[in-house]
Amino acid sequence: MKKVTFMVAAFAALSLVSCKKERTCACSTTQTHNYTVYDYDFDANGNAIQLSDSYSETDQSSSESTYAKVSKKFGNENCPKSYTDSSPYDNTTSYLGITTGQKGEYKTTSTCELK
Secondary structure, eight states: HHHHHHHHHHHHHHHHHSSSSEEEEEEEEEEEEEEEEEEEEEHHHSEEEEEEEEEEEEEEEEEEEEEEEOOHHHOOOOOOOOOEEEEEEEEEEOOHHHHHHHEEEEEEEEEEOOO
């Protein structure tokens, strides 16, 4: 009986020790800016014609945070949550059917996980 009690106690102690270990939170972030630039020009007859060009810019980054000797619960609570944020904008004006300016959207997506 003492042997079984000792083994149970040893297993419980090992479980507690192994719960607190170094944990790493890895995050990757993607920022995207999609937009259209509106402008105008004149044709050979002097009539205004609409022009537009679309663009897409992407920036990616990653980071890691390491916590020494912490529980998984602590790691999960302190590792940032994944999210997506979108910010559309419209800086255009129209005059006599011709649009000028810029219209688009900034979008940020961040994904984090505890390793």
